[in-house]
Amino acid sequence: MSGMGAGEVRESYRTLDRWLKAAPADLLSSRSRQAELFFRRMGVTFAVYGDAESNERLIPFDVVPRIIAANEWRLLERGLKQRVGALNAFLKDIYGPQECIRAGVIPADIVLTNPQYRPEMQGRRPPGDVWCHIAGIDLVRTGEDGFQVLEDNARTPSGVSYMLENREMMMRLFPDLFAEHRIHPVDTYTDTLLRTLQSGAPGSAGDDPRIVVLTPGPFNSAYYEHSFLADKLGVELVEGTDLFVNDDTVFMRTTEGPQKVDVIYRRIDDDFIDPLTFRPDSAVGVPGLMAAYLAGNVTLANAVGTGVADDKCVYTYMPEIVRFFTGEEPILKNIPTWRCREPEALKEVLGQLDQLVVKEVGGSGGYGMLVGPAATKAEIETFRAKLIAHPEEFIAQPTLSLSTAPTLDGGTLQPRHVDLRPFVLTSPAGVRVTPGGLTRVALKAGSLVVNSSQGGGTKDTWVLDD
Template identity: 70%
Template sequence: MAEAFDEMGLVGDTCREPYRTLKAWLDATPADLLQHRAAEAEALFRRIGITFAVYGDAQAQERVIPFDIVPRIIGAAEWKRLAAGLEQRVRVINMFLSDVYGKGEAVRAGIIPADIVYTNPAYRPEMAGFKVPHQIWTPISGIDIVRIDENDFYVLEDNVRTPSGVSYMVENREVMIRLFPDLISEYRVAPVDGYVDDLLDTLVSIAPPSAPGEPTVTVLTPGPFNSAYYEHSFLADKLGVELVEGRDLFVRDNIVYMRTTQGPQRVDVIYRRIDDDYLDPLVFRPDSALGVPGLMAAYRAGNVTLANAVGTGIADDKAVYTYMPDLVRFYLGEETILKNVDTWRCREPDALAYVLEHLDELVVKEVRGSGGYGMLVGPHADKATIATFAKKLAAHPDDFIAQPTLALSTCPTFVESGLAPRHVDLRPFVLSGADGIRVTPGGLTRVALKDGSLVVNSSQGGGTKDTWVVDS
C-alpha cells in the first residue's frame, strides 16, 4: 500500500494551501488546551443527547460517537469540482431508477446485465411501472467519497435508501462554533445549517399533486430504540414537523392520517427512516410492527409521497455501483466527474480468479452488506481469516466485489499521543427536489481513530470531524 496522501501535508514540511491557517493555529496552541477543548466537546455531545446505539452491544446502549476537534478543510475550488460530480451522480441515480422501474432501456441497451437488476433482492417488483411523484426517487442521498491524491475524488459507495449522519454534520459545526469561534471566523467557513431548510423545501416540492396547498410533512421513525433515533428527532425538530411512529399513522380510503389530540390529520409527505421491508405489513414483511398497514396502497394511489421512494436500494447496490460510469455515459452522454474505485466483480470468472489470488491485498465486500459488517480487509487479516473468507467467496462469488486497499487520505487528528494523521472519508449530502438539486457545502467526515485503520464506520470504532469548505 502506498504512502497515504495527507490533506494538510503532515508528512514533510509543505502545507497545503487550505490548511495554512489551521497549521499556524495548531502550532501556536498548547496541547493541554486542545485536550481541554476535546473534553468540552465530548461533554457537549453527551449533554445534548447526540448518541447512537450500537447493535449487539448491550453495555453501551447509548454511545457518543467520538468527535475529533481538528477540522477537515476543503478549498472552494476543490469543493466546486466535487459538488458538480455529486450533482451528476445523483441525477444519474434518479434516471437509472426511473429507467429500471420504467422502460428498462439501460438493460436493453446492454449497459448493465438484466440479472444484476431484476433478480437483485433490492429490486422491488411492486414498484415496476410506478411513477413516483415528480420523478424524484432519491430526494435524500449520501455519497461516500474518498480521496487518495491531490487530484481525484472517488465514490466509495452510494447511499440512497435512508442515508444517515446529517445530524452530525450540523451538530459538529455547532460545537466547533462554540469551541473555536476565533479559528472559524478567521477562515470564513461555508455554513451547513441551511441543510434543514433545503430539506424542507425539497420535501414540500415533491408532495403529491392531490395534496392540499400547504402539504403536511412528517418524519417516520422506527422509534427510540433505533440506532439513529437522535437524528430522526433532530430532523423533525429542525424541520418543525411531527416525528411519527408507525402506530401514529393509519390509512383510510387510501389517504394517510396521523392520530392527533384533535382527531385525524392528513399526511402528504413522509420522510421515512424505516427500511422498505418494514413500511407496510400488508405488502412487505407481515410481522413488521413498525410500519403502517395500507401505506403502499395510499402511495400507489398517488396520495402520499415517500422519501426516499420504495425500491431505491437497487441503485446503491454494490454490484450496480460498478456500472455507474457506464450509466453516466448512457444517460447523460458525459464522462463521470467522480471516479469509481477500481472494482472486481467476483461474479466474473476472471475477476474471481484474480481476487482469490490476491486476497491479502484487497478489500472484499459483500454486495448487500453495509456499515462495515461482513467485509475482509486483506492486508489487516490473518491467514486463517483469509482462508475462511476464500471458501465463502468461492461458494458465492455473486455476493462479493473486491477493491484495492486504497491508501485513503489522512487528516491531522487529535489522539492520545497528540496530533497524528488518521484516515478519513467524506459523506456529503445531496438533496433532489422537483425544483432542482442542492448540495450542502461540506458533509460528514468520518475518521478511523485507530492508527493505520481504514475502517471509519461508527459501529467499528470510527469518529467524526467537522468539514469546512473555505475560500481558497
C-alpha cells in the first residue's frame, strides 16, 4: 500500500487503495467496531489455557483484506498440491516399506523414535489410502523470495472457521468493495470437505456414510470451530462418551438407538483417542476405537500417525522428501533451518542465539520458542542450557524479514507482519486447495508472533480471479 514504506502499491491492492482514498476517514474504524460487535454476538471465540482473566476471547479481526494476485495464487496452489501429495506419500511409505529411510532421504531415528510415530500403524493402510485428509500449510512471504513454507500442520489443523467467518463478515460490511473485485469464493470449503470425508469412507459404508465430528468438548480452545464445522457439514458433533465400539464397529448413541458411524473427523490428538491403545488416563477418547479402525470399519480423518509429518525436524527434510516422492524440484521452498541435533549446526546456533528463532521440534502455537532479538540475556542463557542438554529437541531459523500487510491500528493503516495458512484437502480423487486461507497478523508493531494465543489477529484473504 502507498505511504507504508514499501514503495509502490502492489497491483493487486490498487483498487482497494483507490477505494480507501475515496472513503470517509472514520469508515474503517466504525466497520471494525461493527465487526467486533457481530463476532461477540455470534460467539466466535477461542479459549486461552492458563489465562486467569478470561477463559474465552475474541480473536481480533482486521477489516483490511489481504489480497493475493491470480498468477501468484496459481503458483502457490501448484506448490501446495505438490507438497501435500509428497506428505501423504511419505506417511504411506514410513508406515509401509520405508523406502525413504533405506534410500537415506531421512535418518531412521528421526522417524522411528519420533513421539508421533505410531508403531500400531506399521503395515496398515487407512481406507482410501489417504493419510492426511486435511492439511494446513503455514506460509510466509520473505523479501523477493516469494512464499516459503514455515511449517506443515498435518494432525488437526485449526482456523478454517475463522477463514469462513471472516469472509462472511467482509461481505456484510463492505459489499461495495466486493463489487469492485473478482474474488474466488471460500464458502465451497465445507462442501469439498464433506465430499472428501464421504469419499474416504470404508467400503462397507455404502453410498451415504455417517460422518461425525469428534471434539474433546467445550473446554478445548478450538471448540467453537468444532461446533461450527459440524453445523456447516450437517453432521453430528460428538464427544467420546457419545460413541462406543461393539464387535470392532463404532456406534453413536442416539435417542433412536445406536447408529453405526463410518467416518470420524477427529479433533483429538492420537494420544487421547483410545484409552485402550494410547493414554489410559484419557477421558475424551473412545475405548476400542483403534481396534475398529485397524479392522477397516471406520475412517479417521486425519489418520492415526500423521503427526510425524508436522514434526519440525522432519520439516527440515521436506525438500528431499518432495524430490524423492515426486521426482520434481520443490515449488515451495523451506525457510533456511539449522538442525541442532547436528554438531556443526548446534555450534553455529549457539554462536548467534540472540539473532535466531529457536523452536522445539514437537512444539506448536508459538509456545516453547526463543525469539532471540526480543529475548532478555537471562532468557537466552536459559535456552542455551536447554540446547546444550538436548540439542535433538530443537531447530533454529533466522529472524525473518516477513512481508507486511496494511492493518488498521488506532484509526490509521500501519504495516504489520502476516503469515498465511491455506487449507488443503486430499481424497482418493485428488488434492484440492481452497483459494485463500487464514491470514494471521501480528498486531503489535514489529512483532513476528501471529498466533491467536499470543495476541495475534486474523484477516480475510482475497484471491483475485483473472
